[in-house]
Amino acid sequence: MEAIVVTTEPERVQTLSEIGLQHVPSQYIQPLENRPDKSRRKTTDSGVPVIDLFNFDPKHSDQLRHELRRACKEWGSFQITNHGVPKKLLDDMRNAGRSFFNNWSMEEKKKYSCDSSSAASEGYGSRMLVKDDSVLDWRDYFDHHTLPLSRRNPNRWPSFYRDVMVEYSNHMKELALKLLNMISESLSLPSSFIEDAVGEIYQNITISYYPPCPQPDLTLGLQSHSDMGAITLLIQDDVEGLHVLKDGEWITVQPITDAIVVILADQTEIITNGHYRSSQHRAVTNAQQARLSVATFHDPAKSRKISPAAHLTSENCPARYREVVYGDYVSSWYTKGPEGKRNIDALLL
Ligand SMILES: O=C(O)CCC(=O)C(=O)O
Ligand SMILES: [Fe+2]
Numbered sequence: 244m245e246a247i248v249v250t251t252e253p254e255r256v257q258t259l260s261e262i263g264l265q266h267v268p269s270q271y272i273q274p275l276e277n278r279p280d281k282s283r284r285k286t287t288d289s290g291v292p293v294i295d296l297f298n299f300d301p302k303h304s305d306q307l308r309h310e311l312r313r314a315c316k317e318w319g320s321f322q323i324t325n326h327g328v329p330k331k332l333l334d335d336m337r338n339a340g341r342s343f344f345n346n347w348s349m350e351e352k353k354k355y356s357c358d359s360s361s362a363a364s365e366g367y368g369s370r371m372l373v374k375d376d377s378v379l380d381w382r383d384y385f386d387h388h389t390l391p392l393s394r395r396n397p398n399r400w401p402s403f404y405r406d407v408m409v410e411y412s413n414h415m416k417e418l419a420l421k422l423l424n425m426i427s428e429s430l431s432l433p434s435s436f437i438e439d440a441v442g443e444i445y446q447n448i449t450i451s452y453y454p455p456c457p458q459p460d461l462t463l464g465l466q467s468h469s470d471m472g473a474i475t476l477l478i479q480d481d482v483e484g485l486h487v488l489k490d491g492e493w494i495t496v497q498p499i500t501d502a503i504v505v506i507l508a509d510q511t512e513i514i515t516n517g518h519y520r521s522s523q524h525r526a527v528t529n530a531q532q533a534r535l536s537v538a539t540f541h542d543p544a545k546s547r548k549i550s551p552a553a554h555l556t557s558e559n560c561p562a563r564y565r566e567v568v569y570g571d572y573v574s575s576w577y578t579k580g581p582e583g584k585r586n587i588d589a590l591l592l
Pocket of ligand 1: 449451465470477479484485524525526535536538
């Protein structure tokens with residue numbers, strides 16, 4: 244007998260927030276061990292590294308490779324300044340997201356709804372995973388398929404920000420490739436090594452909107468995970484909420500208006516044979532203010548095979564990860580859920 248699948252449109256978190264609930268619905272309550280526990284959160288110590296890129300001036304490249312090496316080894320995430328992306332473009336992108344989430348009616352927004360029954364579908368949604376027994380994130384988002392051009396269809400995006408999105412996509416791709424090249428060099432690999440291993444870049448841009456939450460201590464804006472692809476470039480507004488895990492402690496990534504947060508993702512960990520680790524991160528909520536971030540993901544094609552660089556393996560340092568077809572990795576992430584870094588751990592030899 245064929246199963247009957249009821250696909251009711253899921254509730255948007257913004258609606259729950261705006262009707263003024265005192266208590267969040269039970270599906271949003273995290274198990275005790277995942278709740279943001281303030282006593283375990285360091286805020287005073289040195290935060291994630293902030294690296295000045297000096298607009299890629301070759302005068303600074305030795306120093307830069309050194310700083311990148313440290314940040315990638317010890318953190319897997321860092322902030323960059325003087326990255327060459329116009330500050331106005333960062334603001335335009337944030338303002339585009341704010342206008343959509345704050346100024347559009349729910350009816351207008353829902354015209355752009357993603358297909359909630361399939362993973363990673365483009366558009367406006369709330370639920371990230373396909374499985375429906377997982378705790379829900381206190382987040383709404385709008386995902387855009389931006390690259391390669393064959394999967395870009397700006398008609399699926401609100402017309403008022405199409406030009407901004409295209410310009411932002413171009414700048415982020417260029418920056419991501421420059422960073423991957425420097426990251427390769429920082430491991431004494433040929434400069435294009437990671438870029439070549441990843442192949443054609445698949446880029447998605449996700450605007451995340453975290454409405455105020457009446458019970459921030461019980462919920463997460465986005466559960467703990469590492470990103471699946473190669474490298475993520477993220478901008479946030481001035482509301483704190485992004486945490487990265489470092490030596491068992493959750494560290495707040497302090498908002499810096501003109502900086503871009505770089506997050507190494509799982510395929511970079513595999514390619515570098517674990518010399519560089521992907522960063523485990525999460526977003527928390529707060530009761531007062533909505534928070535907005537824009538994450539740009541750079542991933543391999545689904546058919547791409549990813550494996551550790553031969554240069555980084557030897558008799559003393561054998562390959563630590565099994566080769567994986569990227570599309571299989573993505574399917575397992577969406578069906579099992581990220582649960583921290585469980586997916587990449589499953590590839591460990
Ligand atoms: O909103 C944030 O700061 C984090 C977003 C994120 O980690 C993601 O979309 O993968
Ligand atoms: Fe992420």
